[in-house]
Structures are given as structure tokens and as C-alpha cells.
Amino acid sequence: MILKVNNVSKHFQGVKAVNGTSFHVEEKEIVGVIGPNGAGKTTLFNLISGSLPVTSGTIEFKGETITNQKAYILCKKGIGRTYQVVKPFGTISVLENVMVGAFNKHNSRDQAAKISKEILKQVGLYEKRDQIGNSLTLADKKRLEVAKALATQPALLLLDEVMAGLNPSEVKEILPLILQLRDEGITIVIIEHLMEVVMTICDRIVVVHHGEKIAEGTPKEIANHPEVIKAYLGDEVSYA
Amino acid sequence: MSKKHIFPILLAICAALYPVLSDDRYIMNILIMILLYATIASGWNILGGYGGQLSLGHALFFGLGAYTSTLLYLNFGLSPWVGMIIAVIVCIIAGMLIGIPTFKLRGPYFTLGTIAFAEVIRHVTLYWRDLTNGSMGLNIKYEPSFAAMIFKEYEYYYWLILGLLVLTTLLVHWIDRNKMGYYLKAIREDEDAAETLGINTSKYKMLAMMISTGITGLAGVFYAQFNLFFEPESVFHMNISTEIALIAIIGGAGTVYGPILGAFIIIPLNEILRASFPDIHGMNYFVYGILLIVIVILTPNGLLPIITKWWDKIFRKKVSKTKGVTKYDLESQ
Amino acid sequence: MMILQTLISGILLGGIYALISMGLNMILGVVRIINFAHGEFLMIAMYLSYIFYAWGGMDPYVSAIFIVIILFVLGLITQKGLIEPILDKPASTKIFATLGLSIVLQNLALMIFDANYLSVTTPYQSSVVNLLGIAISVPRLVSFGVVIAIVILLYLFLQKTMVGRAIRAVSMQRQAAYLVGVNVKRIYLLAFGIGTALVGLAGSMLMPIYSVYPTLGASFVLIAFVVVVLGGMGNMFGAFYGGLMIGVIESLAGVIFSPGLKEVIYFIIFILVLLIKPTGIFSKGKGSEAVGL
Ligand SMILES: Nc1ncnc2c1ncn2[C@@H]1O[C@H](COP(=O)(O)OP(=O)(O)OP(=O)(O)O)[C@@H](O)[C@H]1O
Ligand SMILES: [Mg+2]
Numbered sequence: 001m002i003l004k005v006n007n008v009s010k011h012f013q014g015v016k017a018v019n020g021t022s023f024h025v026e027e028k029e030i031v032g033v034i035g036p037n038g039a040g041k042t043t044l045f046n047l048i049s050g051s052l053p054v055t056s057g058t059i060e061f062k063g064e065t066i067t068n069q070k071a072y073i074l075c076k077k078g079i080g081r082t083y084q085v086v087k088p089f090g091t092i093s094v095l096e097n098v099m100v101g102a103f104n105k106h107n108s109r110d111q112a113a114k115i116s117k118e119i120l121k122q123v124g125l126y127e128k129r130d131q132i133g134n135s136l137t138l139a140d141k142k143r144l145e146v147a148k149a150l151a152t153q154p155a156l157l158l159l160d161e162v163m164a165g166l167n168p169s170e171v172k173e174i175l176p177l178i179l180q181l182r183d184e185g186i187t188i189v190i191i192e193h194l195m196e197v198v199m200t201i202c203d204r205i206v207v208v209h210h211g212e213k214i215a216e217g218t219p220k221e222i223a224n225h226p227e228v229i230k231a232y233l234g235d236e237v238s239y240a
Numbered sequence: 241m242s243k244k245h246i247f248p249i250l251l252a253i254c255a256a257l258y259p260v261l262s263d264d265r266y267i268m269n270i271l272i273m274i275l276l277y278a279t280i281a282s283g284w285n286i287l288g289g290y291g292g293q294l295s296l297g298h299a300l301f302f303g304l305g306a307y308t309s310t311l312l313y314l315n316f317g318l319s320p321w322v323g324m325i326i327a328v329i330v331c332i333i334a335g336m337l338i339g340i341p342t343f344k345l346r347g348p349y350f351t352l353g354t355i356a357f358a359e360v361i362r363h364v365t366l367y368w369r370d371l372t373n374g375s376m377g378l379n380i381k382y383e384p385s386f387a388a389m390i391f392k393e394y395e396y397y398y399w400l401i402l403g404l405l406v407l408t409t410l411l412v413h414w415i416d417r418n419k420m421g422y423y424l425k426a427i428r429e430d431e432d433a434a435e436t437l438g439i440n441t442s443k444y445k446m447l448a449m450m451i452s453t454g455i456t457g458l459a460g461v462f463y464a465q466f467n468l469f470f471e472p473e474s475v476f477h478m479n480i481s482t483e484i485a486l487i488a489i490i491g492g493a494g495t496v497y498g499p500i501l502g503a504f505i506i507i508p509l510n511e512i513l514r515a516s517f518p519d520i521h522g523m524n525y526f527v528y529g530i531l532l533i534v535i536v537i538l539t540p541n542g543l544l545p546i547i548t549k550w551w552d553k554i555f556r557k558k559v560s561k562t563k564g565v566t567k568y569d570l571e572s573q
Numbered sequence: 574m575m576i577l578q579t580l581i582s583g584i585l586l587g588g589i590y591a592l593i594s595m596g597l598n599m600i601l602g603v604v605r606i607i608n609f610a611h612g613e614f615l616m617i618a619m620y621l622s623y624i625f626y627a628w629g630g631m632d633p634y635v636s637a638i639f640i641v642i643i644l645f646v647l648g649l650i651t652q653k654g655l656i657e658p659i660l661d662k663p664a665s666t667k668i669f670a671t672l673g674l675s676i677v678l679q680n681l682a683l684m685i686f687d688a689n690y691l692s693v694t695t696p697y698q699s700s701v702v703n704l705l706g707i708a709i710s711v712p713r714l715v716s717f718g719v720v721i722a723i724v725i726l727l728y729l730f731l732q733k734t735m736v737g738r739a740i741r742a743v744s745m746q747r748q749a750a751y752l753v754g755v756n757v758k759r760i761y762l763l764a765f766g767i768g769t770a771l772v773g774l775a776g777s778m779l780m781p782i783y784s785v786y787p788t789l790g791a792s793f794v795l796i797a798f799v800v801v802v803l804g805g806m807g808n809m810f811g812a813f814y815g816g817l818m819i820g821v822i823e824s825l826a827g828v829i830f831s832p833g834l835k836e837v838i839y840f841i842i843f844i845l846v847l848l849i850k851p852t853g854i855f856s857k858g859k860g861s862e863a864v865g866l
Contacts, residue, residue, distance in 0.1 A: 049436060075438035083436075089429035091541075100426040103419045104438035112419075133429075152438050294665055341848040347664060348607045352798050353847050359795060360840040367833045478791075482672055489665045522683030522787070529676030533655070536669040540662045 001063075002027045002156055002187050003048070008057030009211075010043050017043040019211035020057070025156070030178070030188045032202035032219075034195075036231060040211040041191045042084055045158045048189075049081040050074040061156065075104060080154030082145035084161045084191070088133030095120065095129040097144055101151030116151055122177065123147045138165045143174075150181070157181065159190040163197060175201060199223065207231065248497065252406055259395040268394045272466065274507045275401040276459055281487040281499035282408045283455030288485055289493030290421055291448040292428025293343070296481045297354030300338075300361050301331045301453040303475035305460025307365065310378050310470075313388070320389040324461045331457025332450045339449040343442060346431075355478060362476035377471025380464065389465045397466050404462065405500070408455050413496050415451075424448055425494065456484075490535055492542030501544050578707050579824045585713040587820020588720035589775055593793055594800035594812040595727070596771030601801060602744040602808070603764035606656060609671040611797060612790025613678035614769045618644055618776025619785035620682060626693040626780075633693060634715065637777035644773025645766045652765035657758065675790065682787040690784035698781055716778035723774065724813050731809065740764055799843040 003025040010018040018040040025031045033041050046052040048059055050071035058067045066074060080101075089097045095116055102112035102119075120126040123143045128136065136144060142162050149157060159178075163171050171194065178201055182188060192198050198205060199219040207215040207222060209231040215222060222228055259268070280302060287293050308330045309323030318326075342353035365372045372378070384392045391397055415421045423444050426434040435441050464470055483506070491502025510528065517523035539546060597611045618640050625636035655674060659666050700711040731737035742750040743760045751757050783789075800819050804811025819839055826835040 051432065051436060070440075071432075071435040072438050072440045075436055081436055083433065087430045087433035089426050089433065091429065092425050096422060096425070100422050100434070100439070101437045103422060107419055109418060109422075112422075148433075148437060288665075294668065296668070341844060345847065348601070348605070348668075349802070349847075351607065351668065352802060353844070355795070355798065356802075356840050356843045356847070360837055360844065363834075363836040363840065367831070367837060482669075485665070486669060486672075489669060493665065520684055521687065522680035525676055526680035526684060529673045529680065532676065533670055533673035536666050536673065537659055537662070540659075540666040 001025070002061065003189070004060040005044075005048065006058045006060070008044075008047055008059060009055045010040075010047055010052060011055045016211045018047065018208075021208060021211070021213045022057075023206045023213060023216060025187060025189055028182055028185060028187055029203045030182055030190065030201055032198040032205040033189060033191045033208065034193070034198055034205060034222075035208040039208045041208060042160055043211075044208070045081055045160055045189075045191065049079055049158060051081075075152055075154075078153075078155035079158065080149035080152045080156070081158040082142075082149050082160050082162055084164070086138070086141040086145050088136065088141050088144050090134035091132055093130050093132055094125055094136065094144060094147075097133050098147045098151045101148040104152040112151075116147075119147050119150050122150075122180075124173065139167075139170055142166065146174075146177075154186060156187045156189070159188060159192075161191055161193065163192060163194055171197065248409075252402075255402055256399065259398055263395075265394060268398060270508065270511055272394065272398055272401055274503045275398070275405050276463060276466075277484070277487055277507055278500040278503035279401065279405045279408050279462075280456050280459045280484050281491070281503055282405070282412050283452045283459070284484045285452075285488045285493055285495075285499045286412060286415060286424070286455075287445075287448040287452035289488050289495070289498070290415065290424035290428065291445055292424075292494075293445060293448070294351045294485065295354040295452075296351050296478065296485060297338075297356075297358035298452075298456050298484045299476050299478065299480035300354075300358040301335065301456035302460040302463065302480060302484075303361065303365070303470075303472070304331050304334055305457030306464035306470055306475050307372065307378070307460075308457070309461040310380060310464045311371070313380065314378065319387045320461060320465055321387070324389075324458060327457045327461045328454045331453045331460075335449045335453030336446060339446050343445050343449075355481070358476060358478065358481055362472050365472040365476060372472070375471055375473070377469060377474070378464075380468040382468055390468065397462075401462055401466075404458060409496065409500070411451070411455075416496050420444065420447070428494070486532065488542075490532075490539070490542055492544030495542070495544050498542050498544040501547075502542070505543070575828070576825075579828050580821060581707055581709060582713065583821035583824030584817055585709070585717045585820070586824065587817035588713075588717040589779055589816075590793075590796055590800055590819050591813045591816025592720050592723065592775040592778070593772050594797040594804070594816050595724075595809055596768040596775070597794075597797045598768075598801045598804065598809055598812040599764050599771065600768040603740060604652070604656060604761045606667050606671065607798075608768070609668065609794065610651075610675040610678060610790075611768075611772060612792070612794030613675045613682075614644060614647065614772045614790070615776045615779070615793055616682060616785060616787065616790040617647070617678065618773040619780050619783070619789065620686065620691075621773075622777050622780040623691050623693060623785055632695060633777050633780040637774060640777050641770045641773045644776075645770040648766040648769030649762055651769070652762045656765065657761070660761075675794075679787050679790065686787065688787060690786045692784040693780055695781050710782075712778075712781040716782070719774070719778055720813075723771070724810070727809065736763065796839070799839055802843055803846055 001024050005021060005023050007020050007022050008018060009016065009020055021044065033044065035041055043052070047054050050069050050073070053068045058065055060066065061077060061079060066077065089100065095113065098116035098119055099112045102115045106112045106115065117126065117129070120129055123146055125140060125143050125147060128140065133144065142165065146159065146162055163174060166174065175197065178188060178190070190202070202219055205217065205219055205222045206213060207228050214227045214231060215225045217225065258271070280298070284295065284298050288295055305327040308327035309320045312318040312323040312326060313320055338354070338357050342350055342357070345353050366375055380390070382390060384390045423434070423439050426437065426439060427441050427444060431441050460475065463475070487502035487506050488499040489502070490505060491500065492498025509531070513524035513528055593611070593615060597608060600606060600608045600611070621640050621643060622633045622636055625631040625639065626633060651674070655670055659670055697711045701708045702711060702714065731741055739750065739755045739760055740763065742755060743757055796819060800812055800815040803818060804813070804815030822839050822842065823835045826838040830838065
């Protein structure tokens with residue numbers, strides 16, 4: 001078990017963004033986290049990656065309790081994440097953006113550049129490596145998010161809606177990448193609204209609603225889960 | 241050593257040879273001021289340009305350096321060469337102490353915080369007459385000797401400050417080419433994103449602060465030895481802080497040679513304006529202010545990126561192998 | 574008695590600081606720009622007041638009406654001509670644009686008026702009212718009364734009117750305000766105008782008490798920075814309390830320690846506040862870290 005989230009809560013002045021959620025992730029699994037808008041998915045990632053402190057509960061990574069450790073320490077320990085609201089380093093080149101991540105494990109500039117170029121090829125941004133971060137399209141900025149996180153060489157990768165805003169053919173391009181990353185030994189937790197994506201690539205799915213976990217299981221189990229159907233239909237959001 | 245380095249090295253050699261060719265004191269004086277400000281602005285650049293922490297309180301360290309070595313010299317007869325080392329240490333510690341509270345602040349509030357600290361020190365220096373001689377300032381007796389770091393010939397000051405600038409530039413160059421430079425730029429662009437990529441942002445900001453304040457303090461010692469007289473307003477005033485930042489920004493903040501270019505523009509500009517309007521009080525600064533606004537608005541990323549782009553266009557034909565907007569295109573917009 | 578006397582004169586002085594700082598804070602909170610030329614607007618207002626007095630024989634309290642209008646227009650021009658074009662430029666550009674403006678204005682004044690101290694003479698200049706044995710300067714009392722009136726008016730404006738609410742909305746959440754259809758640019762314009770109008774009024778109130786000279790703005794703007802941090806960035810009424818506080822501190826420090834130390838003391842307080850509560854002592858909201866340039 002690489003990640004274990006125990007009864008974790010995060011409250012923002014009355015808003016219970018995450019409320020007593022528990023789940024775990026096995027090594028080399030792809031786990032999907034789904035739920036309606038405002039369900040608390042991103043907040044959950046913020047807690048796991050150390051971007052926000054928890055209100056209560058504990059988080060374990062590779063058997064070690066890591067609750068409320070600083071984000072940079074967790075990155076060093078092997079947790080990588082992307083931001084749903086992309087955060088490119090706007091005025092430096094795409095290559096330099098990725099190299100910042102690569103310096104996590106490598107001190108030499110040449111080594112960092114080499115690794116970054118490979119990752120850029122993998123995510124399909126190699127041709128744009130000299131452009132500055134701000135000049136990319138949203139789809140490319142999402143790719144850049146993935147590239148930066150990958151460059152830190154994480155054991156656990158948290159992907160927050162990296163496919164939102166991509167067109168179907170772009171989604172088709174990125175899916176094999178995710179599977180390939182798993183084959184390389186990276187464990188992946190993915191937040192995604194595109195049901196067909198979640199259903200095809202995830203081994204297991206965790207469903208959250210109003211900050212609470214309402215269901216967990218294989219894609220098949222989830223698809224027929226009454227609570228899940230109710231949550232989605234009840235919120236009148238058409239995802240599936 | 242790649243081709244890229246030849247140009248700056250040649251330039252440094254030419255600069256070093258200059259005093260052999262000419263001994264015009266007026267020009268030499270201006271050159272020394274240019275090199276001095278280039279050094280300080282390069283130091284500021286590490287924190288402000290690379291790290292994006294826009295300090296407008298760097299005069300504090302300039303003055304602190306000057307006062308530290310001079311007081312040690314005047315009161316204990318300590319050679320400024322030793323005083324220089326102590327001054328640097330004092331400035332680094334002061335930088336750390338100031339960094340702890342101010343790094344909690346972001347954007348404009350960081351800037352306000354740095355101004356406040358510099359103002360406190362300026363006022364304390366004015367007030368604490370027993371130690372600092374208040375607004376009367378400090379006078380170093382003109383007794384030329386190597387040990388006292390007082391020279392009869394301007395050349396020695398010139399070489400000394402040129403040496404400091406070269407060392408500073410080498411350091412900035414090293415930072416620029418290594419992890420630290422990348423990390424500082426990442427912090428400048430987005431601190432949260434930087435943190436999630438494994439960067440201990442507090443540590444790197446602090447490191448940048450320490451290097452930056454150390455260099456500024458060093459320059460302060462030089463200034464004291466060169467002028468042999470200074471008072472709180474001439475070293476701690478906010479105008480000095482803004483001048484330092486301005487030089488780096490106009491030249492190109494976050495680039496190795498930008499601050500040097502900036503100093504070669506701003507210091508002579510000031511000099512020319514002063515000479516052009518000797519009769520009307522304030523006219524020179526009035527024009528200076530207008531030019532400042534125009535330049536800053538037209539070239540928000542400084543002049544160096546634009547010059548680099550022209551250079552590349554003329555001598556390398558191709559700016560970039562790839563299509564689309566490149567770094568330089570955007571910087572020059 | 575001595576202390577009470579000092580306290581009162583401190584509060585009265587603080588009223589003027591409050592007025593200047595509320596103007597600065599309006600601009601900082603809404604337009605998100607440190608207006609380094611804010612002190613120069615004060616200086617301009619005082620010179621205008623002097624001109625009205627010297628050339629037109631107009632009392633500073635009367636000319637205040639014209640000066641507020643003129644300063645409001647100057648604010649609009651500054652926002653339209655200088656700030657608006659650079660809103661999405663880097664922070665350094667914004668800082669140096671207003672710093673440049675401050676240099677330009679300062680030296681313009683130097684060219685026109687030279688470095689002399691200019692002041693007006695009014696019949697009430699040194700009049701004093703006695704309240705329970707405490708002597709209170711009339712012009713200071715008047716200025717304080719005006720400040721109170723302005724604070725109340727401003728409060729009503731920001732809370733009760735549509736435009737006022739839009740201004741608050743922009744200062745709290747500009748993206749959201751934009752999305753619900755607020756014309757953000759126009760709000761910036763208005764906020765800048767109000768900010769300079771406030772400092773214009775402060776200038777008129779100061780004229781019977783102080784002399785004006787070209788670099789007067791520099792010291793006042795630094796005080797205003799301190800007040801704004803004390804009161805909470807973007808928090809208009811925090812700036813009011815902050816202003817009073819600095820006035821009192823300044824007066825007390827002058828008596829208890831030494832007048833030469835007053836700046837040191839309020840800057841130290843400034844730093845302590847930054848350390849302990851960077852959002853300002855009078856603020857409940859987000860504040861400094863949350864507001865980027
Ligand atoms: N920093 C914050 N301060 C206050 N409230 C917050 C903060 N971050 C999130 N929230 C609130 O917490 C709740 C959960 O937000 P979160 O972003 O985690 O949802 P989400 O599941 O990622 O939604 P989406 O699908 O839209 O991305 C929301 O009500 C949101 O407004
Ligand atoms: Mg989300």
C-alpha cells in the first residue's frame with residue numbers, strides 16, 4: 001500500500017470541503033477520484049500533497065505518516081501533483097519549466113536538461129520547448145503540468161483534471177501515456193470528470209460528494225452504484 | 241569555454257586596461273560609480289530579478305556595510321580589508337533577520353516591508369549620534385596607504401571595484417546556470433507551484449537574500465573608502481534603494497548582464513542630465529523621471545533581452561529553431 | 574494633563590494621516606497598486622491651496638472644494654494615462670511607473686516654486702479652544718471634524734450605493750466581480766479618483782497647519798504606508814484607526830522619548846505588525862499575503 005488516507009477532514013470557515021474521508025491506494029494502481037463540482041476532490045489532493053494542512057485525520061505514504069508535512073518535503077519523498085488551475089512558470093521556457101522539476105532528483109544542469117527533454121517528448125511538448133510558459137494553449141499548459149510533475153520522478157502522481165479542456169483526439173493521445181507511466185512503475189491517482197476515461201483506465205474508483213466518500217469499487221461496481229447515480233443526478237450534472 | 245563567453249571576457253579585459261590609456265579623473269570617477277552601481281544592482285538582481293522579491297530597502301545594506309567597516313576603522317583602527325569581511329557578515333546576518341518577517345509577505349507588501357526596515361535603520365542612524373555621529377556623518381582621514389584602503393590614484397579604486405564586479409558577475413553567472421537560478425525563477429513565477437516541485441522556497445529566498453545583502457554590504461565598504469565621507473542620507477536613503485532596483489530592471493532583471501547594462505545607462509544619464517540643465521533647479525530629475533516612466537513602460541523586461549534579440553537576428557540569423565512565440569519575442573513586446 | 578493633551582493632539586493629527594492613508598488604501602485595495610506618487614498628490618493639493626490663497630485670497634477651507642475636484646480629475650488622468658496601460662505588466666513596471674511619477678511631480682514643483690517653504694496666514698491659525706483645561710488648536714479640530722464627516726460619508730457610499738458595493742466587490746474578488754458584470758476598469762478609475770480626492774482634501778486641511786515644499790510628499794507617503802499596513806491592506810476603516818494610532822504614537826513618542834525617535838518607533842510598530850499579524854491589526858479579512866500585485 002503506497003498511500004493511506006485515514007479519516008481526513010478539511011474545513012474552511014464552516015465549509016466542510018473534505019469530511020472524514022478514508023481510502024487507500026496500492027502500488028502501481030490507477031485510482032480515479034470522481035464527484036460533482038465542489039465535492040472536495042482538489043482539496044483532497046491539496047491535503048495529500050502538503051499544499052494545505054489537514055483539519056483532522058492522518059495520511060500515510062509508503063508506511064510513513066506524512067500528515068501536514070511541507071509540500072517540498074513530500075515532493076522529495078515521491079509525491080508529484082498537477083494543478084487543475086494550471087500554474088506554468090510564465091516567463092521562462094517550457095524546457096526550463098520542466099527542468100525546475102527535474103532538479104528535484106538531479107543537481108547537474110545537463111542531467112536535468114536531458115531528462116526534461118525526454119519527458120517533453122513523452123508528453124508531446126518537445127517541439128515547443130523554447131516557447132515561454134504563458135504562450136502555450138490551455139491543452140499544452142495541462143501537458144506542461146504533467147511534464148513538470150513527472151520530472152520530479154514521483155512514485156505517486158496526483159493528476160487533477162488534466163484532460164479537462166482537451167478535445168477527444170487529444171484525450172486519446174494522453175490516455176496511453178498514463179498507462180505507460182503505470183507500466184514504468186508510477187502509481188497514479190486521477191481526478192477526472194470524463195467518465196469514459198475514468199471507466200477505461202482506472203483499476204478502482206473513489207466517489208466523493210460533499211466532502212465525504214460515498215462509494216468505492218471497480219469501475220463496473222461504481223457504474224451501477226445507487227448512491228453514485230443519486231449524487232450525480234441529484235446535482236443535475238451530466239457527466240456520464 | 242564557449243564562444244558565448246568571449247565577449248564579456250574581452251570586455252572585462254578592455255575595462256581593466258582602460259586606466260592605462262587615460263587618466264581623466266572626471267571620466268574615471270563616473271566609471272567607478274558605474275561599476276559600483278553595477279555591482280550593487282547585480283547583487284540586488286539575485287533576490288529581486290531572479291527571486292522576484294522586489295526589495296526597495298537595499299540601501300540599508302549599502303549603508304550598513306559602509307558604517308560597519310568605517311566605525312571599526314575609526315574606533316579600533318581595524319583595516320578596512322578586515323572590516324570588509326566583518327561588514328559582509330553583518331549584512332548577511334541583517335539580511336537574514338529582515339528576511340524572516342518580510343518573506344511572509346508577498347508582492348507589494350514585501351516591498352513595503354523592505355522600505356520600512358531601511359527607514360528604521362536610517363532614522364536610528366540619524367538619532368544614535370554617540371555611535372554614528374548622526375547627520376554629521378563619518379569622515380575618514382585622507383592618509384593613503386594600502387592597509388587603510390585609501391589610494392592616491394583613482395586607478396586602484398577602479399581596479400578594486402572592477403574586480404568586485406567581475407567576481408559578482410561570475411557568481412551570478414554560476415547561479416544563472418545552476419539549480420539555484422532555476423529555483424529562484426520558479427519562485428518568482430509561482431511560489432506554490434515551486435513548492436510542489438520540491439523547492440524549499442523559504443530556504444532559497446533566504447539564500448538569495450544573504451548573497452544579495454552580502455554583495456551590497458561589500459559595495460558599501462568600497463563606497464566609504466572611495467568617498468571618505470558619508471552620512472545617513474547619502475547611504476541609507478530610499479532613493480538609493482530605488483536607484484539600485486531601477487538599474488537592474490532597466491537593464492534586464494533576472495539576466496546576468498542586465499544590471500551592468502543598466503548601470504552604464506542610468507549613471508551616465510544622470511550625469512548628462514545634470515550637466516545639461518545647470519540653471520533650472522530640478523529640471524534634470526524632472527526629465528529623468530519622464531524618461532524612467534517611458535523606458536519602464538516600453539521595456540518591462542529591460543533592455544538586455546531586446547538587445548540580445550537583435551544580436552541574435554543579425555549574427556545568428558535564426559532566433560529559434562521552433563515555430564511559435566519564443567522567450568525573446570514575448571520579452572520584447 | 575500633559576499626557577491627555579498630547580493624546581488629543583495626537584488624535585487630531587492622526588485624523589490627517591487617516592485621510593491620506595484612506596486614499597492610499599483605496600488605490601492599493603482596489604487597483605492593487607502601491608501609488609508611490611501619493612505623497613506628491615498631497616503636495617500638489619497644498620500648493621494649489623497656497624495658490625488659491627495667495628492669488629485669489631481664498632481661505633484654504635473654502636478652496637478645498639475646488640481642490641478636491643481638481644485632485645479627483647488628476648487621479649482620473651493618472652489612472653487612465655499611466656496605470657491602465659500597465660495593469661498587466663510586471664510588478665516592477667507598476668512600482669517604477671508611480672515612482673517615476675513621484676520624481677516628475679516633485680521636481681516640477683521644485684522648478685515652479687523652488688525649494689522654499691510656503692505657508693498661509695489665516696485668522697484662526699493659532700486660535701485655541703479650551704476644553705476642560707486642554708488647549709485644542711482650532712484648525713486641527715476643524716480638520717478632525719472634516720475627517721470624521723468624510724469617514725461617515727465614505728462608509729455610507731461603500732455600503733449603501735451600487736457603485737460603492739461594486740468597489741468593494743472589486744477589492745475583494747476582482748475576478749468574480751468581473752464575471753458578474755462589474756466594469757472593473759471603470760471601478761479602478763473611480764477608486765483612483767476617490768483616492769486622490771481624499772488626499773486633496775487632506776492637503777487643504779493641512780495647509781493652515783503646515784508649510785508646503787517640494788519634497789513634503791516623501792515623508793507623508795511613508796507614514797501612509799505604515800498606516801495602511803497597520804490598518805489592514807485594502808481595509809478603508811482600518812486605515813482610519815491606523816491613522817489615529819500613528820498620530821497618537823507620534824505625539825506620545827515625542828513626549829516620552831524624543832521627537833527624533835518618533836519615526837523609529839512607528840516603523841518598529843509597523844515591523845512588529847508585519848511579524849505578528851501581516852493582515853493588519855484592524856482587519857479580519859485576507860489581507861497581505863492574499864493580495865498579489
Ligand atoms: N482555499 C479555500 N478556501 C475556502 N474554501 C475553499 C478553498 N478551497 C476549496 N474551498 C471550498 O471547498 C469546496 C471543495 O472545493 P474543491 O476545489 O476541493 O472541489 P472539487 O471537487 O475539486 O471541484 P471541481 O470539480 O469543481 O474541481 C468548495 O466548496 C470550495 O469552495
Ligand atoms: Mg477540483
